Amino acid sequence: MAAATRDFVERLVLPHDDEHDGDVEAAGGDALRVELQAQARAAGLLSPHGPVEYGGLGLGMVERAPVLEAAGYSLFGAMAINANAPDEGNVHLLDQVASGGQRERYLRPLVAGELRSAFAMTEPAPGAGSDPGNLTTQAVPGDGGWIISGRKHFITGADGAGFFIVMARTGADATMFLAPASAPGIRVERHINTMDRSMIGGHCEVVLDDLFVPEEDVLGEVGRGFAHAQVRLGPARMTHVMRWSGAARRAHETAVRYAAERQMFGSRLCDLGMAQQQIADNEIDLAATQALLLQACAELDAGGRASKATSIAKTFAAEALYRVVDRATQLCGGLGVSQDLPVAKIARELRPFRIYDGPSEVHRWSIAKRAVRELAG
Amino acid sequence: MAAATRDFVERLVLPHDDEHDGDVEAAGGDALRVELQAQARAAGLLSPHGPVEYGGLGLGMVERAPVLEAAGYSLFGAMAINANAPDEGNVHLLDQVASGGQRERYLRPLVAGELRSAFAMTEPAPGAGSDPGNLTTQAVPGDGGWIISGRKHFITGADGAGFFIVMARTGADATMFLAPASAPGIRVERHINTMDRSMIGGHCEVVLDDLFVPEEDVLGEVGRGFAHAQVRLGPARMTHVMRWSGAARRAHETAVRYAAERQMFGSRLCDLGMAQQQIADNEIDLAATQALLLQACAELDAGGRASKATSIAKTFAAEALYRVVDRATQLCGGLGVSQDLPVAKIARELRPFRIYDGPSEVHRWSIAKRAVRELAG
Amino acid sequence: MAAATRDFVERLVLPHDDEHDGDVEAAGGDALRVELQAQARAAGLLSPHGPVEYGGLGLGMVERAPVLEAAGYSLFGAMAINANAPDEGNVHLLDQVASGGQRERYLRPLVAGELRSAFAMTEPAPGAGSDPGNLTTQAVPGDGGWIISGRKHFITGADGAGFFIVMARTGADATMFLAPASAPGIRVERHINTMDRSMIGGHCEVVLDDLFVPEEDVLGEVGRGFAHAQVRLGPARMTHVMRWSGAARRAHETAVRYAAERQMFGSRLCDLGMAQQQIADNEIDLAATQALLLQACAELDAGGRASKATSIAKTFAAEALYRVVDRATQLCGGLGVSQDLPVAKIARELRPFRIYDGPSEVHRWSIAKRAVRELAG
Amino acid sequence: MAAATRDFVERLVLPHDDEHDGDVEAAGGDALRVELQAQARAAGLLSPHGPVEYGGLGLGMVERAPVLEAAGYSLFGAMAINANAPDEGNVHLLDQVASGGQRERYLRPLVAGELRSAFAMTEPAPGAGSDPGNLTTQAVPGDGGWIISGRKHFITGADGAGFFIVMARTGADATMFLAPASAPGIRVERHINTMDRSMIGGHCEVVLDDLFVPEEDVLGEVGRGFAHAQVRLGPARMTHVMRWSGAARRAHETAVRYAAERQMFGSRLCDLGMAQQQIADNEIDLAATQALLLQACAELDAGGRASKATSIAKTFAAEALYRVVDRATQLCGGLGVSQDLPVAKIARELRPFRIYDGPSEVHRWSIAKRAVRELAG
Structure with a gap:
């Protein structure tokens, strides 16, 4: 698998590295992603970390290591095989914590490469950064769900993501929520112009403004974020x-x-x-x-x-x-x-x-x- | 002088730093240079290293240190006071070695900020790099002067320079030559796309193709390059x-x-x-x-x-x-x-x-x- | 085994560390060695690396790691369990290369802790040091064996060793020989006074002066040293x-x-x-x-x-x-x-x-x- | 002066380095000190830092640098020219702060190499170490002076010193006192066995037990220690x-x-x-x-x-x-x-x-x- 991935990356992905260096469409944008992931799918290399039931290859961590290292040979390689951050980690999280309905709605398309995702935890000062205890984004109970407001930054892949996992304070504790990017109340405000430029969807500042999340999209348990x-x-x-x-x-x-x-x-x-x-x-x-x-x-x-x-x-x-x-x-x-x-x-x-x-x-x-x-x- | 330079740079130069970050017109190009140097001239800060007879401030090395450090606080500060590489070093070289006519034609306008200069020594492998002994650019005697051919790279400030100092092999030794950028036979072939982006005129690859240099533009002595x-x-x-x-x-x-x-x-x-x-x-x-x-x-x-x-x-x-x-x-x-x-x-x-x-x-x-x-x- | 070794070392060996710091009888000398090894033998901890047939514990390298690390907690710990350099490496070498008779005469008592050994390869400049190709000690054929002359230094454990493994040049190649320390022609000339002081038998300079080694004590094959x-x-x-x-x-x-x-x-x-x-x-x-x-x-x-x-x-x-x-x-x-x-x-x-x-x-x-x-x- | 010192050290001091390596009589003890200092005195090299009025050479810090570096070429070189720690620093302190009588009684013989001194400030935990504010040694007013008790350690040169400068708490502040080593109440309890071995008088643990210091031996002002x-x-x-x-x-x-x-x-x-x-x-x-x-x-x-x-x-x-x-x-x-x-x-x-x-x-x-x-x- 590692050898095949290395070969795939050298032949099909690496040539794109130099085409897209630091442009706004980092990593060539989703058009290139869709093209490369189709090729990876055809080669049987897509989602090495994904659950087998959803079409992933189900590799454990030790098995995954040489494969992802081979992918990393190109800056776009992990994207090409759908094992990029933050999607790869989100797959793991959803696989461990998501409810049955959430698995169908969020995990399945994520493993299949149909969409991308973002993980919205980090906040600008004085919020949650190196010290997560400073979390300031608030979720308050609303009608049949929760209403969330706050500001997140360095949210990798946010621009163009299909859905967000949002960490918000619920009383003394914190809770994770799932929300489609199309939900009213999510706004990708800007790309933070970082020195790394190859991450598709960038590192963004994201504003949550009375975002409504229905009860069924609480991820895991309330208070156990x-x-x-x-x-x-x-x-x-x-x-x-x-x-x-x-x-x-x-x-x-x-x-x-x-x-x-x-x-x-x-x-x-x-x-x-x-x-x-x-x-x-x-x-x-x-x-x-x-x-x-x-x-x-x-x-x-x-x-x-x-x-x-x-x-x-x-x-x-x-x-x-x-x-x-x-x-x-x-x-x-x-x-x-x-x-x-x-x-x-x-x-x-x-x-x-x-x-x-x-x-x-x-x-x-x-x-x-x-x-x-x-x-x- | 250092305090005045620091103040000048903070007030007038630093605001431009963020306007021109890695664009093709590095450091804002010569338009910004002319504007900033006019302000520096007005403030009595231009060419701290330049000979007094040509309007420079004539500072020695120890005196120069805090001034150039203050200038360096902005990436464009040294350019603004006309003490940027390679001009600053070229002023020193010309002041030590140039003939009377060369001083008028090259040194005077350089100190005055009327033009920029380049120093063309480094060559692509297998030429003169870390080991200058590998110099491959050749100068052969021609009619009333020398004819020079070769390839140089990492020539800082070449794009837009007013003149070049060229190092070329003359038999077993090497010689330095002066040549206006407008001379036929000098061609700036490309900007080498380096990670640093603030050097006006870039770091260029330069081709010398039967460049004619009259005898009077030999810099210093033949063979003592x-x-x-x-x-x-x-x-x-x-x-x-x-x-x-x-x-x-x-x-x-x-x-x-x-x-x-x-x-x-x-x-x-x-x-x-x-x-x-x-x-x-x-x-x-x-x-x-x-x-x-x-x-x-x-x-x-x-x-x-x-x-x-x-x-x-x-x-x-x-x-x-x-x-x-x-x-x-x-x-x-x-x-x-x-x-x-x-x-x-x-x-x-x-x-x-x-x-x-x-x-x-x-x-x-x-x-x-x-x-x-x-x-x- | 590691836990037992750690316990053994802390209780019985560590107290001796401070008694013998840099004295001539490094590590307490063989008297302390015999005493501690008897205790290790009683505790079933002697020679973790030694072949089982000779009373060792036969641990592989991965198994050995935590045991020897536990021993190393005291500077005398490895000596106490008979897993010190150079004996430990010599056991491995003899187990791989020695003939049946050599195993009985040299390997068996070494594993049992009845004697110590030395490995005489390194030579003073311009001999074999970092560059083994400079080997100068010569072995020439003699009557029923070989006659060896040369000078070795940094020979760990030489003072008090029961036998030596000697590397010597035999024509264009090198050969290893076994020799009891009592053989005429081996002389421990001095302890090199190194900053480390805990190695029993020291790091010595050893002179080989017409040392005779019978054919049966060639270790392995001639020329394959x-x-x-x-x-x-x-x-x-x-x-x-x-x-x-x-x-x-x-x-x-x-x-x-x-x-x-x-x-x-x-x-x-x-x-x-x-x-x-x-x-x-x-x-x-x-x-x-x-x-x-x-x-x-x-x-x-x-x-x-x-x-x-x-x-x-x-x-x-x-x-x-x-x-x-x-x-x-x-x-x-x-x-x-x-x-x-x-x-x-x-x-x-x-x-x-x-x-x-x-x-x-x-x-x-x-x-x-x-x-x-x-x-x- | 530096060249002369270098020459003196190489010829007369360096040969002693290897004679006394880590023995109890560190640096050869005071016998060697007296011998070497006599030679340095004869060569006009004694006490480069000492006030001229007392026979020192009165060098400023910049002048002193190459001289003390030359002395440092031997581990005993600074001792030989009487510019060793802590004496050298104590000379400076006394020269700045001591009263006229103190200068005669303490500074003059110190510059002349007639005796050595110690500076007793550092204390074992939880006393004054890296944080001097923890000073625990107490000086209380007594009849015509002060009575001091406490424990000091890492007191360089204490064993054999002629006098001590003692830092002690006087109420909320601290005060420095001068005391001859012969005063009752000063006891050098032990040499701390440190890895460095060349400092004459060692690094000692010193007990002050109702040490009486007359008012005239307060160094500087009370409370300004x-x-x-x-x-x-x-x-x-x-x-x-x-x-x-x-x-x-x-x-x-x-x-x-x-x-x-x-x-x-x-x-x-x-x-x-x-x-x-x-x-x-x-x-x-x-x-x-x-x-x-x-x-x-x-x-x-x-x-x-x-x-x-x-x-x-x-x-x-x-x-x-x-x-x-x-x-x-x-x-x-x-x-x-x-x-x-x-x-x-x-x-x-x-x-x-x-x-x-x-x-x-x-x-x-x-x-x-x-x-x-x-x-x-």
Whole structure:
């Protein structure tokens, strides 16, 4: 599956990478998505993570790792096989928590690639960001459902999404809600102009203005929003790592091949000691990322929450993979910072991963607190 | 002078930064340049490095440092006061090496901001890059002058430049030539699409095709091109450091102010230990950069070549300033990777400095060779 | 087994750590070894790596990892369970390569803890060090065997060893020989006074002066010395990582407990952000070391040579574990550099691991060469 | 002066380094001190920092830097020229604050090398450590003076000191007192066994038990102990940096010379790229340390407190110089961790500097607080 995905991505997806670099229609927009997903479907590669009953391939986390890494080789690869964030994580969440009716209405078309989705939790300051306890979006009981108002930002894929999963405060607790994008009261206000540009649907600021959600579209239980979000958290961290490993690996391979061709000071660049150090450090960082990833995935497959393992793997990976791409840039010299090679673009896309999905500092804070608790009572 | 420059840049230049972000007319193009330079001239701030006889302010390297750092606070600030690369270095070179006629024809209008210039040395592989000895552009004697052919790339400011300084092989040695951009035989073939986007005139690939240069436009002595280039090298490295110090300082200040306003976990972000570490590390990196810079500038002002000191200062600065901006990004969280704050843009502009003007690896190679020579004979 | 080993080490071995710190009788000498190994034998914990037929526990590499890590919690723990370097690696080598008679004479007593052994390969410059091809010790055919002369250094455990495995040049190739320490012609010339002091038998300089080895004590095949050494290499690297992981973990735990008790600036030290960062970075480094280790061990258990995986794991671990101990030192402040806590001692013992068993630089060189071969043909 | 000091140290002091490594009589004890200081006196090199009126050389901070760096080339060099910690800082403090009688009784013999001194401020937890506000040693008014009780630790040079400067709480504030070591009530309880071993008089735990100090031996004003301590702080930090720069430079030079002689893989070690990187990084770290040091010294010479500049320079230097020595260790391979070369010993001596005189973390905390105050009000 990984080999087939790698082959598919190299042949059919990668050529599109350079056509759409940072334009408004990030990742070519839904037209390209529909085209590529049709090809992936035909190749039997669509939705590797999706439940088999809805046409997905039902791969566990360990099995999924090499497939999503292969997809990540292109910035549009995960989109092409319908395993992109946030859809991929939303599939997992719905599969665990959604009611029967919700599964039909939301999960089935999502796995099939008929629509995209968004996960609306993060808020601008002083709302829910690194500290989810600050959640300010309010849901109040209304006639046969809930009325939700608030402001969300960095909502990935919001522009063009078919539906939203919305986290809102319900009294002292929080609850998750499902809402079609067409519902009155949802407004995608702007694209936040981030340095990464390849995420279809962008990272948006979204206003919820008296959005009505009927009782049947409460996702999971009222008041258990944060608990349900935990279900999504660990696996979503790891699939990010998988995808970005592929991107970083592409940058590394590009650099090694460049260094093997470039002559300098009477030698191949790749035979100069400082270049060898960069190449070796990349191999080490990629291997350590891989090892931490697979160990966390095995924990998840075994049914654990794996919050320590996924937090460590995410934090290490976000930093290590960025180092890999940074060294690849340096190896390629002037071309490394140009669009003549894909390295600079990958660096730009990868940088925010140290912030998205929990900044490294917040992960470290939680890793340390756990260590103190375990070791010093 | 530094305070006045800082004030000028903040009031009149900075507002333009966000208007022109990565568009084809980088830095607003020459229209904005002419407008801003007129304002700088009126304020008595134009060409701080330029010879007094041509209207420059004649500042030495140590005096220049705070002025160019203040200018660097905006990505267009150095352009506004006519102290941008490569013009600033070219002024220095011409002032040292040019003949009387050349001074009138090239140096005077350059100091006055009447035109821009380019320095055409670097070539695509397998030509002159990190290893200048690979120079392939050829100059052969012609009728009353020289005929030059070759290909150059990463020629900063080439698009729209008034004249070029061209390095070409003349037999076993190399020679520098002056040529108006309008000369037949110079063709700006393309902008290399680099991650930095604020350099007016871009980084271009330039083709020289039987370019004729009359004898009177040989710059300095035939066969002494590399020696003359040394004259330009040390100071140009240091003025880069000055400008980028300003940019990095802006990112740092932005981040500190953000962290002082942002509340998190019941505290100001700037009072959390991990944020304090990032802030302190930035202060340390900025201070060390400054200290190395000023020491190298003092050596240059004293008449030395300062190649060890400038090589060390450039290498340290390029890495330290990038770390500063990277930490600033991290401190600002999601907004740090967006255009809502200037940090991500500065990071993108600054990254290539570890490669331009000699990659860190090549500087290290030469620093090490010198150390071995000095310490182990 | 790991839990029992951990318990054994904490109760019976750790108390001896502080009795013997850097004295001539490193690790208490063989008297303490005999005493502790008798206790380990009684507890059923002796020789976890040894073949079952000789009384060892026959654990594979993955099973061995937690056991040797538990042993490494004390600097004398591995010695106590007879799984110390170089004996542990020598057991593996003999088990793979030795003849039936050699097994009885050398392997059996080694597994039983009746004697210790040494592995004499490394030579002073210009001999075999990082570059084994420089081997200068010569073996020439003699009457019914071989006559060996040369000089070896950094021969761990040589002082008091029962027998030596000697690598010597036999024509263009190299061959391994077995020799009792009592053989005329072996002389332990001096202890090299290294910063680590806990290795029983020290790191010695050994002179071989017409040492006679009968034909029956050639180990493996004549001329295949380097190939046989490969058998030992990968597993020996990994058991080093296991033991040092335990030592680093002890330093980390010591520091976390210290930081949980120490009050500073109105808070527990462990709740200050910079301390949390150090604690979290330690957790990350320990986890990544563990993940790389187990992956390499699984490859070895599956019968592979695993030279890439073990090289990466060794290089990463040697650096990561030292960082762990260095941060632990910093966390403990003044006491961290004193013998009031075990941290400084562990740092001193651990530092050479970045050099022993192949310096990081040599590993990086080989990792890079392999990467270029694989990726760029 | 620097050249003469360097020559003196190399000829007369360095040979003693290896005679006394970590023995109880650290640095050879006072017998060697008296012998070496007599030689330094004869050579006109004694007390470069001391007031001229008492026979010192009266050098300012900038002038002092190369001299103390030259002294630091040997671990006993600063002792030999009577510019060791804590005496050197105590001279400065007494020169600024002491009364006329105190100058005669304490400062004069200290500058002359007739006795040594100690500065007793730091206390075991929960007393005054990184947070001086925790000071617990109490001074209460007694008959014609003060009676002081408390416990101090890490009191450098205490064993054998001629007198102590004691910081004690006097009500809400703190006061400094002078006391001869022979005074009843001062007891050097133990040497704290730290990893550094070359400081004459050790780092001791000292008990003050109803120590009587007559009114005339109050140092400075009652209640202004912390303010007076500030006088000592900045310069003492910088002279530490000077001395350790010399030690680190010796390690670096040793490594470069080793690498220039050692052959590996068909090349000189110093010509291999990874070694060149280590050598270059050492040069960069040494140069940046030097630049920060000199800038802070110039501020001090100009009469400023320079607390920001000295804090940054100390923090950077402690980390950078340790990196230098660590890379030197790595360059020297096995010999780098042995006593065959001085590198391992220097590493051991230098490590605590990241903790002594304010751990890096506490310095970073104060650097960050100042930055926030300056930039964000």
